[in-house]
Amino acid sequence: MAAAFSSxxxxxxxxxxxxxxxxxxxxxxxxxxxxxxxxxxxxxxAIAMVLLGRVLETGTITYALGSWPAPWGIEYRIDLAxxxxxxxxxxxxxVVMPYARASIPAEIEEPxxxxxxxxxxxxxxxxxxxxxxxDVFNLFVFLExxxxxxxxxxxxxxxxxxxxxxxxxxxxxxxxxxxxxIGVGMMYQVTGTLNMVDLATLIPNLTDNRTVMVALAFxxxxxxxxxxxxxxxxxxxxxxxxxxxxxxxxxxxxxTKVAVYALARILFTxxxxxxxxxxFGLQELLVVLAVAAMIGGSAVAIxxxxxxxxxxxxxxxxxxxMILGLSMASVIGMTAGLxxxxxxxxxxxxxxxxxxxxxxxxxxxxxxxxxxxxxxMPLTMxxxxxxxxxxxxxxxxAGFISKWHLIQAALEKGWWGAVAVILVSSLLAVxxxxxxxEAAYFKPxxxxxxxxxxxxxxxxxxxxxxxxxxxxxxxxxxxxxxxTTGAAETLLGGIQ
Amino acid sequence: MGFMAVIGFAVARLRNLFAVVMLTGLFSLTAAxxxxxxxxxxxxxxxxxxxxxxxxxxxxxxxALTSSEERVEKSGGSKWxxxxxxxxxxxxxxxxxxxxxxxxxxxxxxxxxxxxxxEKSGQEIGLPNVVTSVLASxxxxxxxxxxxxxxxxxxxxLLIIGRPQFGRRRSxxxxxxxxxxxxxxxxxxxxxxxxxxxxxxxxxLYVQWHGDFGPGGGFQAGVIFxxxxxxxxxxxxxxxxxxxxxxxxxxxxxxFGVLLYTGVGVAGLxxxxxxxxxxxxxxxxxxxxxxxxxxxxxxxxxTVAAAMISIFFTFAHQEH
Amino acid sequence: xxxxxxxxxxxxxxxxxxxxxxxxxxxxxVKKIVGLNIFQVSVFVFYITMAKVKxxxxxxxxxxxxxxxxxxxxxxxxTAIVVGVATxxxxxxxxxxxxxxxxxxxxxxxxxxxxxx
Numbered sequence: 001m002a003a004a005f006s007s008x009x010x011x012x013x014x015x016x017x018x019x020x021x022x023x024x025x026x027x028x029x030x031x032x033x034x035x036x037x038x039x040x041x042x043x044x045x046a047i048a049m050v051l052l053g054r055v056l057e058t059g060t061i062t063y064a065l066g067s068w069p070a071p072w073g074i075e076y077r078i079d080l081a082x083x084x085x086x087x088x089x090x091x092x093x094x095v096v097m098p099y100a101r102a103s104i105p106a107e108i109e110e111p112x113x114x115x116x117x118x119x120x121x122x123x124x125x126x127x128x129x130x131x132x133x134x135d136v137f138n139l140f141v142f143l144e145x146x147x148x149x150x151x152x153x154x155x156x157x158x159x160x161x162x163x164x165x166x167x168x169x170x171x172x173x174x175x176x177x178x179x180x181x182i183g184v185g186m187m188y189q190v191t192g193t194l195n196m197v198d199l200a201t202l203i204p205n206l207t208d209n210r211t212v213m214v215a216l217a218f219x220x221x222x223x224x225x226x227x228x229x230x231x232x233x234x235x236x237x238x239x240x241x242x243x244x245x246x247x248x249x250x251x252x253x254x255x256t257k258v259a260v261y262a263l264a265r266i267l268f269t270x271x272x273x274x275x276x277x278x279x280f281g282l283q284e285l286l287v288v289l290a291v292a293a294m295i296g297g298s299a300v301a302i303x304x305x306x307x308x309x310x311x312x313x314x315x316x317x318x319x320x321x322m323i324l325g326l327s328m329a330s331v332i333g334m335t336a337g338l339x340x341x342x343x344x345x346x347x348x349x350x351x352x353x354x355x356x357x358x359x360x361x362x363x364x365x366x367x368x369x370x371x372x373x374x375x376x377m378p379l380t381m382x383x384x385x386x387x388x389x390x391x392x393x394x395x396x397x398a399g400f401i402s403k404w405h406l407i408q409a410a411l412e413k414g415w416w417g418a419v420a421v422i423l424v425s426s427l428l429a430v431x432x433x434x435x436x437x438e439a440a441y442f443k444p445x446x447x448x449x450x451x452x453x454x455x456x457x458x459x460x461x462x463x464x465x466x467x468x469x470x471x472x473x474x475x476x477x478x479x480x481x482x483x484t485t486g487a488a489e490t491l492l493g494g495i496q
Numbered sequence: 497m498g499f500m501a502v503i504g505f506a507v508a509r510l511r512n513l514f515a516v517v518m519l520t521g522l523f524s525l526t527a528a529x530x531x532x533x534x535x536x537x538x539x540x541x542x543x544x545x546x547x548x549x550x551x552x553x554x555x556x557x558x559x560a561l562t563s564s565e566e567r568v569e570k571s572g573g574s575k576w577x578x579x580x581x582x583x584x585x586x587x588x589x590x591x592x593x594x595x596x597x598x599x600x601x602x603x604x605x606x607x608x609x610x611x612x613x614x615e616k617s618g619q620e621i622g623l624p625n626v627v628t629s630v631l632a633s634x635x636x637x638x639x640x641x642x643x644x645x646x647x648x649x650x651x652x653x654l655l656i657i658g659r660p661q662f663g664r665r666r667s668x669x670x671x672x673x674x675x676x677x678x679x680x681x682x683x684x685x686x687x688x689x690x691x692x693x694x695x696x697x698x699x700x701l702y703v704q705w706h707g708d709f710g711p712g713g714g715f716q717a718g719v720i721f722x723x724x725x726x727x728x729x730x731x732x733x734x735x736x737x738x739x740x741x742x743x744x745x746x747x748x749x750x751x752f753g754v755l756l757y758t759g760v761g762v763a764g765l766x767x768x769x770x771x772x773x774x775x776x777x778x779x780x781x782x783x784x785x786x787x788x789x790x791x792x793x794x795x796x797x798x799t800v801a802a803a804m805i806s807i808f809f810t811f812a813h814q815e816h
Numbered sequence: 817x818x819x820x821x822x823x824x825x826x827x828x829x830x831x832x833x834x835x836x837x838x839x840x841x842x843x844x845x846v847k848k849i850v851g852l853n854i855f856q857v858s859v860f861v862f863y864i865t866m867a868k869v870k871x872x873x874x875x876x877x878x879x880x881x882x883x884x885x886x887x888x889x890x891x892x893x894x895t896a897i898v899v900g901v902a903t904x905x906x907x908x909x910x911x912x913x914x915x916x917x918x919x920x921x922x923x924x925x926x927x928x929x930x931x932x933x
Contacts, residue, residue: 011771067773141641160917192608214591535885577841599870649902
């Protein structure tokens with residue numbers, strides 16, 4: 001039985017989540033729904049790790065859905081690049097779910113909680129479906145599953161600003177998806193296929209084709225909206241700031257990362273990466289936008305008094321780092337970008353969980369309200385400092401690993417300006433992290449502040465696990481670097 | 497298509513939102529006619545039911561719950577928008593320059609992948625409607641995803657505007673309150689719809705099962721079925737309509753449909769094929785295909801019908 | 817001669833841009849969703865236009881017919897239509913809630929009430 005299932009793991013990676021979502025609807029009890037969500041996420045993590053192991057050993061895995069071979073049917077294609085993403089997404093989910101047990105009831109009304117977990121599972125299924133697929137239209141379908149469920153999850157907060165944030169995200173996200181579909185349509189029109197590998201073989205003959213160029217533009221813009229690349233990032237700050245904390249923690253660590261992966265997949269696997277170097281300045285454009293994001297995002301973060309919003313702007317800057325790495329189209333550059341994808345997910349996830357703990361006790365995430373918090377919630381604030389170090393890029397943190405490699409990659413290409421930007425934005429990060437640290441550690445608590453204690457254990461433990469992992473992978477990064485280097489090589493190598 | 501362009505401009509300029517919504521419905525309907533001309537009969541069917549039907553109803557519902565006039569806009573932002581739109585349009589036009597001309601039979605898309613479906617689906621699946629073969633079998637996984645999208649929307653709407661206490665019969669001023677009085681007393685509407693509704697429901701069933709041979713299938717059937725109920729609710733009594741299909745039942749069907757579809761896929765796993773392989777479901781692969789398609793289309797119809805009904809009732813139960 | 821064959825596509829592009837403009841230029845939440853719909857429907861028309869083969873018929877296998885229009889875009893658009901209506905439903909649900917919470921559905925009014933950018 002086990003052997004029979006094991007060859008179907010690619011399908012189960014997504015199907016299990018899809019099956020669990022309606023089950024939550026039927027069960028109606030928040031506790032049971034949480035249990036299902038947690039257990040399934042852990043199972044999916046196990047599957048993802050097995051798949052990663054297999055890819056490391058034997059190379060790319062393919063799976064034909066419906067047993068129809070590609071390009072007539074839809075196929076799943078797992079190589080190092082997406083196996084790595086699958087593990088990331090399920091890992092984040094596995095840590096956030098135990099955390100959610102206490103966090104969610106504090107932020108969402110009880111009768112809706114079981115449906116929330118249904119949405120979460122759908123979101124998870126969508127993200128995994130995007131990462132694992134080898135068909136560009138199938139990607140769209142699962143992109144929309146993940147997007148729609150995101151809009152809903154964000155809107156569930158009691159703060160009414162979440163509603164507007166969710167609406168704006170819906171509008172921008174749908175425009176992005178529609179652009180993506182336009183790109184797919186144009187690609188289909190000149191090639192006749194929707195399968196990524198198939199497209200990759202047909203495109204080199206079409207590099208002069210104007211339809212192909214425009215298609216690439218639309219695909220990139222569509223995905224850039226989803227990954228919040230400057231200047232298409234406008235939906236992100238409010239969406240992450242006002243969403244329920246567990247939702248922010250999960251989405252901030254997964255949603256945009258999967259979109260970055262999708263962009264890399266389209267640019268490198270489908271369009272064969274040479275597009276970046278050869279044609280119409282795409283590389284320059286990406287670098288400019290990445291740099292703008294890095295400086296702009298960090299700078300704006302400094303002025304935020306809502307700490308979640310601060311972290312959101314920080315995310316925009318960090319996404320800039322990832323795109324900078326990708327745009328280099330070199331092995332080291334891409335490795336840096338991909339490893340930062342992983343590292344940032346851990347750090348930001350941890351930091352949003354910190355804010356969830358803060359909100360749990362204070363019902364606020366404003367910097368002013370957090371004054372003197374370090375005395376009353378020492379473990380929570382220590383986690384903030386630890387995560388903050390990661391964002392800045394101090395040695396021993398995962399953030400350091402990413403930045404170090406990014407700088408090395410930039411030096412290798414002779415991009416001195418980029419090195420300067422990386423250093424400047426790290427300094428800016430010091431400033432915005434310091435704002436929060438100063439308030440929590442060096443200011444007295446506000447007058448008449450209520451007596452509060454630490455956050456509950458069920459929230460502290462996952463939070464520290466997340467932060468702890470970011471240090472583990474900062475001290476011993478061999479695993480992450482090996483995998484991401486392999487992934488970078490796979491992406492750059494095109495189709496073998 | 498020129499007609500559609502005119503409608504599009506009118507929508508942009510008009511401020512009365514009711515008019516805007518009706519025009520959008522008209523836009524969809526015109527698109528549906530266009531699809532028929534372009535040989536896309538299944539799509540036309542679905543666009544008419546979904547685009548002109550459901551979307552319009554929901555928009556009208558939203559307007560009734562909010563406001564029906566758009567405020568006068570300030571001009572500043574519109575300039576930027578115009579520039580952006582014109583630039584995007586020009587880029588698109590640039591992209592069309594290398595496209596194969598309209599209707600060209602030598603275009604790439606007619607010679608790669610697609611011909612396989614036209615040539616082989618007859619033997620491999622044995623259904624005349626090639627669109628159904630592709631939708632439900634060759635690319636059945638996309639359709640599974642799509643059913644989950646509808647599922648997500650239904651649950652999402654419940655989460656966003658639903659009242660968590662289901663099953664409690666509350667009488668509140670319904671969204672359709674004012675419409676009710678006039679419609680309830682209108683004899684023609686009452687008698688007409690009493691005759692029409694069973695026909696609609698039957699038609700839905702026909703479309704569901706006939707989709708293999710002609711245009712039709714799960715989606716269209718589900719939407720038509722739902723519209724039968726919605727019609728009843730609009731003209732008669734929404735509370736009575738609700739008792740016919742209480743929230744719990746709708747939810748059950750919603751869940752059952754997706755589980756059925758996924759279940760068929762999993763069954764394929766147990767019987768030796770890949771996920772969603774229907775050929776292994778019966779002794780003869782072609783019969784297996786037929787069985788698989790029948791079941792999944794039914795699952796689609798169930799979930800779509802339940803979703804549409806659920807969404808409509810959730811909107812309708814809002815207090816005015 | 818070739819340009820004539822492209823005119824259809826150009827009209828579709830005009831439609832798309834009309835919808836796109838409505839979404840980004842107007843502030844009323846419902847109108848934005850209407851614009852989104854028009855944008856999406858136009859994209860669908862584009863796909864279906866692509867699928868047509870001169871002299872072909874609907875892709876339902878029948879005796880004696882050899883030329884069919886391409887079924888694949890039809891399948892894709894069927895999916896896309898459903899995705900579109902799902903998005904519309906969720907968007908409208910959000911509009912209703914926003915109206916309840918803020919009393920208005922014009923986009924730039926929200927900041928005034930909340931006092932934040």
